[in-house]
Amino acid sequence: MTEVKPPPLLSVRELCVDYATPKGLKRAVDRASFTLDANEVLGLAGESGSGKSTVAFAIARLHRPPAFITGGSILLDGTDVLALEGEALRQWRWRDVSVVLQSAMNALNPLLTVEAQFADLFRAHGIRDKAEIRERSAELMRLVGIAPDRLRDYPHRFSGGMRQRLVIAMALALSPKLIIMDEPTTALDVVVQRELLQEVSALRRQLGFSVLFITHDLALMSQFCDRIGIMLNGALVEQGEPEQMIDAPQHPYTRKLWQAIPPLHPPRMPPRRVLEKMP
């Protein structure tokens, strides 16, 4: 009997996003189409300005004017994302999709303890029982490797890597199916970057969410992702598995991107399967 493949978790079809500028509409995402399976990590690579963040923001419905979605469709686990409005959209965010951005300090409120920020998030999604909130917050801290007794601390008491862990804990709070990570480790040093991504890999295996991962760092991306999509001028010009993209890139721009990796940071990094077993 042939195995029936389940439908993808995320399906983006012919997505177009334009920015309204004084000179007229500027196309930032040009008919981008891709899918992401449950429990899969898809990376988006490409030079600055190629449209990666615009895609990510559009999928989470976080884009704001002057950005407008002008075409295409986004389906996440059967939900027509572009049709969501008001309270349904508010509930959908965090529950179905959450976003981790580069600057943890911007995502955390410096005036509130971590505990208060977890509580706000839970209350906004209908979880009001104090004991339950306390228990779930402690569990999230443990998941990201921070002692729960630090819930009472303010964000400035944590290192950069720990703050990014807190943001990841918040992103996991309502067990979303998809976590979008836009340059999540760029502000951190390389050792902390690797540690954090290994931890995200382990959490993903444990909890089963999918990740859309955006970074400038192609070597890091090839270690962390199951598949990579290459963006150029708003279009997705090539998609494939990291090994295939390294060994036989199809698009001239993909070849150029790999060649641009400095020799000290060789493209032939161990693939993710090897990385996950490393200490």
Ligand SMILES: Nc1ncnc2c1ncn2[C@@H]1O[C@H](COP(=O)(O)OP(=O)(O)OP(=O)(O)O)[C@@H](O)[C@H]1O
């Ligand atoms: N507010 C804006 N108004 C007009 N154009 C914008 C605006 N924000 C982004 N753009 C344009 O949209 C295009 C895509 O930008 P985007 O930030 O999505 O690219 P990116 O690949 O994520 O870049 P980076 O890696 O630098 O974050 C770029 O040409 C950018 O100049």
